[in-house]
Structures are given as C-alpha cells and as structure tokens.
Amino acid sequence: REEADGGGKDELARRFECFMAPPVSGMRELRSRRGEMRSRMEMLIMETQGQVCRALAQLDRGAAFTVDRWERKEGGGGISCVLQNGEIFEKAGVNVSVVFGHLSEEAVQQMRSRGKTLKTKDGKLPFCAMGVSSVIHPKNPYVPTIHFNYRYFEIEEADGTKLWWFGGGTDLTPTYLNEEDAVHFHKTLKEACDQHNPELYPKFKKWCDDYFYIKHRGERRGIGGIFFDDLDWPSKEEAFQFVQSCAKAIVPCYVPIVKKHCHDPFTPEEKLWQQIRRGRYVEFNLVYDRGTKFGLATPGSRIESILMSLPLTARWEYMHSPPENSREAKILEVLRQPKDWVH
C-alpha cells in the first residue's frame, strides 16, 4: 500500500516538514488515509502554501510570514500566512482552509442555481471543502499582483452518492502592462495545462477573462490567466494531476517577474496609478467575487482570512481618466479587450 501512493512513511514525513503549520486534519489522519483524495489534496494545498511562502520570504528579506492556525466551530479550520509591509510585498496572504460539516440550506440552493441537482436528507448534506488561496500585492507598481486558488469539494448525498469536483485558477493583475511578462505568465500556465489536455488552456483562459470582469467598469480585473470550476472529469485522478500541475506552476509563473521588477525605479504618479488600480481590485472582490460573497454570507467563516485578499491601501479618485496613448491608457485597453498572449 505504501508504494502505491509513491513512498513510505519517510516520504510523508519529509513532505510534512515543508508545511507552515501542522495540517488541519492532523498528521496521523493524513498518514492513515493517505490514499484518499481528501488527504492527497490536503497534502497538496499544504505543500503549495509552504512553497509559495518560502519563495516569497526569500525574495523579501525584510519580512517574515505571520502564521495563524485557526479552528472552525462547525468543523475544520485553516492556516493563514500573512506578510505585511515587507520591503517588496505590501501585503501577501496565503491561506489554507479545510472545512467540513453540513451544507446550509442556502449553500444547497446556491449550488442548485449553478446546475447541481443535490439529493438532500432533511435538507442537510454532509460536505468537505478544502483549498489554498492567495493574493500577493507588491509595493513596486512594476511588480504585478497575483492571485491563485485551488480547491476540492466533496458532498455525500442522501442515497450515499459521493459528488466531488475541483476548482481553481491563477491570474495576474499588473498596474502597467509588460508584454514580455504577460507572455511568460500565460506560457507557463499553458505548459502546465498542455501536459494534460491541449483544450484546457484556451478554455480556462477564456473562463478567467469572463470571471474577473468588473461589469460596472467594463474592465477585467487584470490580464487573466486560468480559471475553472466544477472540474469532475476525465477522472478524479486525472483532475487531481491537473490541479497539481497548476499548483506547481505558481512559483515559476510569478517569481521571475517579481525578481525582474522589484527594484525598478518608479515615480509618485506611477504609485498613484497603482493605488487607483487597487481600488478596482477591491471593487471586484467585494462586488463580484463568488468566493468572497459566499464567505461573507457564511456564518462562522473567518472574515480576516476572506478579506486578506484586499490590498493594504487603495484609492478612488472621482472621474480619473488617464491621457490618451499614456501607459495607463495602454493597460486599460487590454483590460477592456483581453488579448491572447500565447498561441
């Protein structure tokens, strides 16, 4: 059995070591159920959190991550890692959560509205949801903001049927457009997707452009990336392998861009434009983001972890409109009309 999941106890112990905190389910539990998807996904999200936090901390020597381990009264908990006011990062949060219990009637309704037909018993459904999610806001306006999220959901219906699906994505929000960076970012994501199926990247790239749309502004939040939800094909194993490839692509997607620009000189006007763009980030997250809205409406959810995604500072100027042909106008163009960065 130990060979079947790619290693024995020592291999698992080695993987535990890179975690930022003890996992929510406990090491003993993860070890004893290591063949189950829940445990494999929890390992993956914990490893992703560790890898990303270490990569960022290495870049930003002026700062360290604060690690909060929290519990959820209704079942489960999470680990929030936050770096605030570093030299390179203004606010970087990487959050893991593993929650279980019974879906509320509201949540069941919401899932039904998304096309899921769920057979409940007395209106209640046992579920388990876990994920890693992160937003990194750098100080320098030439270093873009990144967001990623990878999650797994399991529901047991009244008749014992088990439903499961994955969701996730990685997307980039620059203050100024750098085409070389945009290509690098999308190319790295495309390569991760292409290992599994050449249809994934184009589909999930479009989904990302559609999802991160600030309708009242007629703009996307950023230059996109990939986004997907309800992924329950071609098989649980293959879907997991795909999610794993995406998670492994986060650091190579982003870290080279940070390294390249984190010491770029910038003017106060460029910082101001960044702050205005941060305001749009807040607008998207509070008005449209499904995860944020769901979290804010869920009793017992941890507000500080949900709103970790908001920037440290943001700005709203009345009727701000950059001059034609400026670099500020150039990024707006791409936000209004998304481009294909790799073919």
Add this chain to the structure above:
Amino acid sequence: REEADGGGKDELARRFECFMAPPVSGMRELRSRRGEMRSRMEMLIMETQGQVCRALAQLDRGAAFTVDRWERKEGGGGISCVLQNGEIFEKAGVNVSVVFGHLSEEAVQQMRSRGKTLKTKDGKLPFCAMGVSSVIHPKNPYVPTIHFNYRYFEIEEADGTKLWWFGGGTDLTPTYLNEEDAVHFHKTLKEACDQHNPELYPKFKKWCDDYFYIKHRGERRGIGGIFFDDLDWPSKEEAFQFVQSCAKAIVPCYVPIVKKHCHDPFTPEEKLWQQIRRGRYVEFNLVYDRGTKFGLATPGSRIESILMSLPLTARWEYMHSPPENSREAKILEVLRQPKDWVH
C-alpha cells in the same frame, strides 16, 4: 396660483440662483409645473445641493467644487459636485439626479420583494426618481464623515394609479468618538423630526442603526442618525414638509462639528486608524448598500456618481485589533452596541 405656492416668478428666480447648475428639468418646466410634487422636490434637492456645497466651500478655502452636469440616455440626468484633496476635505461629493423612463423588469421585481404590489402593463412601468445624495470625507481624523440622501419616487401603474414615496436619511461616521458631537448631531436631527411627529426620530434612528450594519464585522458603519424609506404618510404634503425639515438640518448638524475639529492636531497613528475605518466604509458601501448595489446593476447609470461615496483612500490590515480601553476600542464598542444619544 402664484401666491398658492408661496411666491411669484421673482421668488422662483431667486431660488434658482442658488443652484450649482441649471436643473435637470429646466427652469421653464419647473416654473410651469411649480405646483407639482416632482417640481417642488427637484427645487428642494437643487437647493440642498447648493446650500451644502456653499457651506463646505466656505470652510475649505483651499478648494472649489467641480460641477459636472450629465445626461442619462434613457431619460433625465444629474449634477455632480465634487471637491477633492482640499485642505479640510479629502473628498466631498454632493450629487443630484432626476431620472425617468420605464422601470426594468428587474427593478419591478426588486420593489415587489420589498412588499410593493405593482400592476404593470406589458411588464413596464413609467417612473420618475429624484434625489440628492452626498458623502463628505474630511482629512482630519477628528472630523467625522457625513452621509445624507433625500429622494422621491413616483410610479404610474397600468390602471393610472399613481404611487409615490419619499426616502432618505443623514448619518455620521466618526473615526474617534466625541460624545458631545454625537449628541449635537442626533439632537439636531431629532428637533427636525419632532416638528412633525414625535414618533419619527426614535423610529428612524433605529432604522438607521439597523440599515448601516456591516454584518460580517458585527459593526455599524457609524454612530447613526436617521434613515427611512417608503414614506407615503400621513399625506404627500406632510411627508414633503418632513423631508424639507431634514434637508434643512444637514448644515446645522454637521458644519459646527467640522469647525470645531478641523484644526485639531493628530498623529500618524490616528490617521492610520481613520484609514482602516475608511476601509470599513468601503466594505459597507460595496457589499451592503442598497443604493450602490442597485446603481451598479442598473444599465446606463453613472458609475462615477455612484462611487463618489467611496473615500479617496482606504486601508486593510490583516487582523487589526485596537488595544483594550484605547480610544480606538471605545468607538468600536459604540459601533457594536449603538447608543441612544438623545432622549
């Protein structure tokens, strides 16, 4: 006829002079229909805009209001007055809008969900909505933010029945609690209400505390004031008189507080706390405020005027929590457990 509404042409011409811009309906129209509630309300909101803008501009000699007159393709338009980056005010917006046309099916549904039974013809309803709304964010953390809004709505049902109602309110959001100011503010509002009916202030004070609730934080946005909607009693005339008293109370509610504190010394830490509170203001407005949500979802609405309410700058710190017994903790207490300021 001219005596009936309290003056002749000269009286009206004199009232027009204090407007910040020509009214949306045009002076000729307002004059010829001066007995109708639509026109009387438009006069009131234009006068309120003029009075408030002049009072603020007089306080803040470093700044002037930008006046934008805009038209709505579907019918009507508005006048937005904004002062940004003044000496005393960081961002002050006073907006008038007068819109008419046909209610969308969505808007009809939303009104039905609020308990209105509307008889439509082919699903469409002619309507007219007008109001003045304003948010004033000062620089000094010892000067509170004020918000007010007074509006009038008319709908003509398929069978010719005319529905109408008023809505509005004035509320205060301090960064630090000053009990004397809180009492002055509420007392001024109470006096305006009491002229009409002693039951109004307690009822609308509670409504305000209930409405400006940031559910996910368990806090109110500020220390309240008054709030009401669907006011269609005791008569159109009396409801209008009440709204007029409220509108006239805005300047005496607020200006003495600004004068008292606008030169108070403050530390960078106090400014920081203000910025965190501004973040909460953004959370309320984008997540809960019915007017903002309605505006953002309405095709053809003027986004810049709707989001004028957002502060120039805001801040989100992870897990910020003021020390026990600090002045920051003291205001939080009142936001969590609203107080009665006048009896």
